[in-house]
Structures are given as C-alpha cells and as structure tokens.
Amino acid sequence: MALQVTEQQPLAEPRPSRFARLGASMRTGFRAGFRVAAGRTLNVALPPLCPACRSLVGENGLSANCWGKLSFIAPPYCERLGIPFAYDPGAGVLSMQALADPPAYQRARAAVRYNDIARTLVHALKYGDRIELAPLMGRWIARAGQELLTQADALVPVPLHWRRLWMHRFNQSILLSKAISYTSGVPIAETAP
Numbered sequence: 001m002a003l004q005v006t007e008q009q010p011l012a013e014p015r016p017s018r019f020a021r022l023g024a025s026m027r028t029g030f031r032a033g034f035r036v037a038a039g040r041t042l043n044v045a046l047p048p049l050c051p052a053c054r055s056l057v058g059e060n061g062l063s064a065n066c067w068g069k070l071s072f073i074a075p076p077y078c079e080r081l082g083i084p085f086a087y088d089p090g091a092g093v094l095s096m097q098a099l100a101d102p103p104a105y106q107r108a109r110a111a112v113r114y115n116d117i118a119r120t121l122v123h124a125l126k127y128g129d130r131i132e133l134a135p136l137m138g139r140w141i142a143r144a145g146q147e148l149l150t151q152a153d154a155l156v157p158v159p160l161h162w163r164r165l166w167m168h169r170f171n172q173s174i175l176l177s178k179a180i181s182y183t184s185g186v187p188i189a190e191t192a193p
C-alpha cells in the first residue's frame with residue numbers, strides 16, 4: 001500500500017503582469033509549503049510497517065506472516081542454558097551441553113530461536129538503526145526471563161567498545177535494558193561492577 005501526492009500542472013496564463021507573477025509566485029510557494037506539510041502529515045498518519053518485511057503490522061508489532069515464523073522459546077528447556085528440549089525430561093534436568101561444558105553464569109534465557117526472521121530483527125536493531133525495535137524485543141526478553149527477573153537486583157547492559165559506539169551511535173543493550181526494566185520493574189545498574 002502506498003500513498004502518493006501528485007503535483008498539479010499550473011494553468012497557462014496569458015502574459016501576466018509583474019504583480020500577477022508575484023502573486024502567482026506566492027501562491028506557488030504556499031502550495032509547495034502545503035505539499036510539504038501534507039507530506040509530513042501523511043508520513044505520520046501512515047500505518048506502521050513490519051520491520052522485517054515492510055508489510056502492514058498486526059497487533060504484535062510484526063506482520064502476521066513474520067509473527068507466525070517467530071519461534072518463541074517456552075518450557076521445557078535446560079534450566080541452566082535455556083535451550084529448548086524436544087521432550088520434557090522432568091524438572092531441573094540439565095542439557096548435555098550444560099553438563100559437558102558448564103558456563104560461567106548460573107542461568108540464561110532466550111526469547112526466540114535464532115532463525116531467519118529473528119536474525120533479520122536482530123540485525124535491523126544492531127546495524128540498521130531500527131531503535132524502535134528495542135521496546136518490542138525488550139518485552140519478549142522480559143517475558144522469557146520472567147522467572148529470573150523476579151530474583152534480580154539490577155540489570156547490567158553489556159558495555160559497547162567506544163569504536164562500536166561511535167559507529168552505531170547507540171548501545172542496543174542499553175535500549176533493550178530500558179524496555180526490560182520498564183516491563184519488569186528491575187532497575188538498570190548505573191555502572192557495571
């Protein structure tokens with residue numbers, strides 16, 4: 001769907017006087033200004049587009065097609081790594097990966113499986129300046145980590161190297177943390193310990 005503002009051809013006028021030309025020029029300026037203002041209004045009024053495929057979004061912030069392709073991670077999953085199990089092995093059972101190579105952290109959770117649509121969204125936030133995705137993705141993360149967040153004292157966004165910060169102009173983990181903090185009520189630590 002696209003809206004288009006077409007420009008009308010000016011009517012031919014028989015040799016206008018200097019004052020008439022001035023008036024016409026003012027009218028043209030007014031019309032041009034109106035078109036700019038109308039264009040801005042149209043941009044604001046246009047419905048939001050899906051960040052992944054640019055078609056119209058549904059209630060979930062994505063198009064119905066992309067929403068259907070997102071694979072949210074839900075139990076059963078490894079208590080330690082958060083990776084999903086194909087079947088439920090029972091409460092507290094750890095994955096083979098967690099047993100063979102225990103990570104430095106106690107527990108991790110992920111919102112979605114890293115498939116094509118998830119990769120598109122992550123890249124759009126990280127490299128495409130699509131910072132409006134942060135509140136949406138932050139809500140998904142807050143939901144996935146609900147259990148951990150109820151026991152958390154603070155959120156610590158992963159710091160970004162200054163060169164990357166200079167390149168990207170923002171730290172996406174801070175933006176995500178703000179959304180997670182807003183949803184969960186857990187404060188963001190001012191500085192990493």
Ligand SMILES: [Zn+2]
Nearest residue numbers: 050053063066
């Ligand atoms: Zn889409």
